[in-house]
Amino acid sequence: MNLDFSEEQKQLKEQVGRFLAENCPPAAVRAVLEGEQHHDAKLYKGIADLGLLGAAIPEEYGGVGLGQLELCVIAEELGRVIAPVPVASTVYLGAECLLHAGTEDQKSTWLPKIAAGEAIGCWAINEGSGRMRPEKVTASFENGKLNGTKSPVADGAIADFAIVLAKEGSGVSLCLVDLSGDGVERENLESIDPTRSQTKLTFNGASATRIGDAGDGWHIATQVMDKAAILIGFEQLGGADRALEMGRDYALERMAFGRQIGSFQAIKHMLSDMYVSATLARSNCYYGAWALASSAAELPLAAATARVSATTAFQHCAKNNIQVHGGMGFTWAFDCHLYYRRSNALALMIGSLSTWESLLIERMSTGNVEAAA
Amino acid sequence: MDFKDTPEEAKFRKEVRSWIDANAPKHLEAELKRASFGSSGLTSEDPIEAGKAWQKKKAEAGWACLHWPKEYGGGARTAMERVIWSQEEGPYAVLSSPFTIGHGMCGPTVMEWASEEQKEELLPPLASGEEIWCQLFSEPASGSDLAGLRTRAVKADDGSGDWIINGQKIWTSGAQNSDWGLLITRTDPDVPKHKGLTMFFLSMKTPGVKVVPIKQANGASGFNEVYFDDVRIPDAQRLGAVGEGWRVSLTTLMNERLSIGSGMSTGFPELFKFCMDAEVDGEPATADSGVRSKLAQFAVKQSGLKYTGMRAISALSKGETPGPENSIGKLVAGATMQELSMFALDLQGEAGVLWNEDSPQNGRFQAMLMRSPATRIEGGSDEILRNIIGERVLGLPGDIRVDKDVPFKDIPASGKGRS
Numbered sequence: 001m002n003l004d005f006s007e008e009q010k011q012l013k014e015q016v017g018r019f020l021a022e023n024c025p026p027a028a029v030r031a032v033l034e035g036e037q038h039h040d041a042k043l044y045k046g047i048a049d050l051g052l053l054g055a056a057i058p059e060e061y062g063g064v065g066l067g068q069l070e071l072c073v074i075a076e077e078l079g080r081v082i083a084p085v086p087v088a089s090t091v092y093l094g095a096e097c098l099l100h101a102g103t104e105d106q107k108s109t110w111l112p113k114i115a116a117g118e119a120i121g122c123w124a125i126n127e128g129s130g131r132m133r134p135e136k137v138t139a140s141f142e143n144g145k146l147n148g149t150k151s152p153v154a155d156g157a158i159a160d161f162a163i164v165l166a167k168e169g170s171g172v173s174l175c176l177v178d179l180s181g182d183g184v185e186r187e188n189l190e191s192i193d194p195t196r197s198q199t200k201l202t203f204n205g206a207s208a209t210r211i212g213d214a215g216d217g218w219h220i221a222t223q224v225m226d227k228a229a230i231l232i233g234f235e236q237l238g239g240a241d242r243a244l245e246m247g248r249d250y251a252l253e254r255m256a257f258g259r260q261i262g263s264f265q266a267i268k269h270m271l272s273d274m275y276v277s278a279t280l281a282r283s284n285c286y287y288g289a290w291a292l293a294s295s296a297a298e299l300p301l302a303a304a305t306a307r308v309s310a311t312t313a314f315q316h317c318a319k320n321n322i323q324v325h326g327g328m329g330f331t332w333a334f335d336c337h338l339y340y341r342r343s344n345a346l347a348l349m350i351g352s353l354s355t356w357e358s359l360l361i362e363r364m365s366t367g368n369v370e371a372a373a
Numbered sequence: 374m375d376f377k378d379t380p381e382e383a384k385f386r387k388e389v390r391s392w393i394d395a396n397a398p399k400h401l402e403a404e405l406k407r408a409s410f411g412s413s414g415l416t417s418e419d420p421i422e423a424g425k426a427w428q429k430k431k432a433e434a435g436w437a438c439l440h441w442p443k444e445y446g447g448g449a450r451t452a453m454e455r456v457i458w459s460q461e462e463g464p465y466a467v468l469s470s471p472f473t474i475g476h477g478m479c480g481p482t483v484m485e486w487a488s489e490e491q492k493e494e495l496l497p498p499l500a501s502g503e504e505i506w507c508q509l510f511s512e513p514a515s516g517s518d519l520a521g522l523r524t525r526a527v528k529a530d531d532g533s534g535d536w537i538i539n540g541q542k543i544w545t546s547g548a549q550n551s552d553w554g555l556l557i558t559r560t561d562p563d564v565p566k567h568k569g570l571t572m573f574f575l576s577m578k579t580p581g582v583k584v585v586p587i588k589q590a591n592g593a594s595g596f597n598e599v600y601f602d603d604v605r606i607p608d609a610q611r612l613g614a615v616g617e618g619w620r621v622s623l624t625t626l627m628n629e630r631l632s633i634g635s636g637m638s639t640g641f642p643e644l645f646k647f648c649m650d651a652e653v654d655g656e657p658a659t660a661d662s663g664v665r666s667k668l669a670q671f672a673v674k675q676s677g678l679k680y681t682g683m684r685a686i687s688a689l690s691k692g693e694t695p696g697p698e699n700s701i702g703k704l705v706a707g708a709t710m711q712e713l714s715m716f717a718l719d720l721q722g723e724a725g726v727l728w729n730e731d732s733p734q735n736g737r738f739q740a741m742l743m744r745s746p747a748t749r750i751e752g753g754s755d756e757i758l759r760n761i762i763g764e765r766v767l768g769l770p771g772d773i774r775v776d777k778d779v780p781f782k783d784i785p786a787s788g789k790g791r792s
Contacts, residue, residue, distance in 0.1 A: 263771070272760075275701075275767060279698065354666055
């Protein structure tokens with residue numbers, strides 16, 4: 001048994017961590033939060049130049065040809081510094097969807113650009129409030145033209161291409177749109193986490209090509225989101241760990257009533273519960289990483305397990321990090337709110353927590369409960 | 374990343390599997406698997422006798438106490454081999470539960486602190502299940518604050534060098550079946566509490582030792598009170614120096630946490646099976662979104678513990694040692710069991726109040742509800758475990774101990790000072 005990353009993967013993690021510590025300090029996150037830009041373009045280029053965007057893209061499409069486990073350790077480090085870059089949209093969802101179901105032409109057009117950091121993608125599935133279901137889709141795809149509105153779309157403001165879920169005949173299909181073409185309107189939306197922007201995309205007869213078979217859109221999207229759930233789970237894990245660390249460091253430094261506040265059991269126990277939830281999430285994410293890398297039949301179950309656990313842990317750690325900091329934690333000047341924002345934004349990306357909880361139980365009902373228990 | 378055995382591990386697993394297949398008491402398997410929470414589940418045979426028989430068989434074939442050296446009746450196996458053994462032993466492991474404290478805690482303490490002759494005398498019959506040991510530590514006034522214990526040991530005034538013990542222990546698991554006990558006492562009340570303790574071992578048949586089973590909140594009597602009334606034992610039964618008892622007890626406590634926390638189930642698989650059959654408002658329970666949400670949170674705790682265990686096994690297999698982070702096992706499992714059983718009863722509606730053979734899953738959730746409060750306390754309460762994680766894993770400051778440098782006799786005790 002070896003439920004751990006290899007020495008090479010750990011070295012990669014360390015390298016990425018060092019790069020990000022230097023190039024993505026909290027000031028860089030704040031520059032996006034407080035500025036006009038929707039992401040840190042310089043950082044994104046740096047990440048691309050290191051080959052990280054193409055880590056799991058085959059060499060024939062301009063990638064590095066490593067694997068999903070490498071992507072997991074990269075995701076954890078990006079999550080740790082809550083990097084304001086569109087990696088989830090572009091790589092976990094965009095590139096993975098193209099690799100999974102794209103045509104040769106779609107792959108050779110977009111994957112090399114993704115790997116080089118020259119094309120940003122977005123995942124345009126949602127239409128308004130409430131849990132997404134294929135029956136709710138009103139956008140439509142017919143004769144190569146796309147019509148309708150998708151909102152919210154993460155990173156839609158800066159994306160070069162979109163993968164859109166749209167009605168086609170009696171089913172729903174996924175299609176690929178070059179956003180630089182005609183018939184595309186973007187409207188930026190305010191959100192709880194401006195470091196990963198949200199956009200409304202409106203299509204008026206925009207040219208699009210289908211990904212996969214007609215009517216197979218929801219099925220493909222589900223498979224892609226399962227894989228992305230594990231990678232986003234690693235981002236959440238990195239964020240949870242960092243929030244715990246921030247709380248721990250503050251508890252050691254801050255004095256009150258003549259003692260370090262970390263010596264009070266109320267604080268100590270809160271931090272220890274944060275550690276417990278982050279540890280359970282780590283173990284569940286490793287299970288997800290194994291399923292992802294080995295394309296196990298348990299992947300859907302492992303994905304929902306990792307996702308529920310990581311979402312719960314990041315939210316738990318981020319909110320209690322503020323609590324440990326007391327009033328200082330609620331100020332704009334401290335970084336706690338950056339993690340609080342991101343934890344809640346990630347909790348809603350590719351389906352809310354309750355959606356994934358429901359999926360997990362549905363998958364256990366149809367699969368083998370012993371596998372998870 | 375993989376869940377596979379190495380070729381050596383696979384070979385060992387095969388060997389274990391074929392021995393268990395040929396030797397396990399298969400007629401008891403169904404009964405052991407039905408075991409209600411907190412009991413061995415055996416009713417067709419005396420659980421102690423059945424346990425002794427299985428332990429003896431294992432010992433004769435070299436499968437007893439795999440973590441002990443061979444000269445003391447152990448198997449001298451690697452950590453990974455022990456893990457594989459316990460995975461393959463499955464439900465039969467329950468049979469050896471009367472020996473858990475002896476094998477996991479008392480044995481290692483004797484091994485570290487006793488003389489060579491004592492080890493040769495005491496350890497082999499413990500390994501082979503002929504003798505059962507208990508741990509005489511907690512007292513009515515000192516559970517989590519173990520070093521606050523009051524059972525006195527004083528030198529006999531006849532110059533024999535013997536010790537005379539007076540006092541009371543409590544929460545002593547399995548004392549009613551035990552042949553030997555590991556006993557911590559106070560030998561000097563004039564020094565701070567950790568410094569005046571001394572450790573002994575004694576036969577539970579020594580005159581003046583009285584064991585009184587405690588009827589617990591769940592109706593069972595696994596724990597006991599043990600009274601010492603002028604119990605005389607020779608100085609040769611002392612473990613470690615006089616006044617060094619705290620240091621000796623740390624050997625026991627460290628081993629206790631390793632052995633209690635590992636591989637606990639939260640009862641989730643049973644809950645899930647129950648929910649597949651139960652109904653809520655005319656629909657299967659698992660179709661209800663509120664039920665799903667609760668179930669999912671229990672599920673990720675159960676699987677989180679399972680894969681945390683597997684990460685620890687992965688570390689063992691690389692030759693690393695598990696550390697205080699393993700305290701999360703019992704912390705998470707205990708609290709989850711309690712919440713989970715309350716949820717299961719809630720789904721049973723008003724009939725959840727009943728605890729009989731018609732109760733779903735043979736009354737398992739009712740049994741768990743009534744036993745889980747103890748799980749959250751024994752072997753380190755939730756609060757003590759949180760302190761361990763906070764202090765030893767996260768590096769937070771230790772609790773302020775106002776009695777640290779005070780002579781024991783001057784420390785206020787419960788009830789005193791209220792006059």
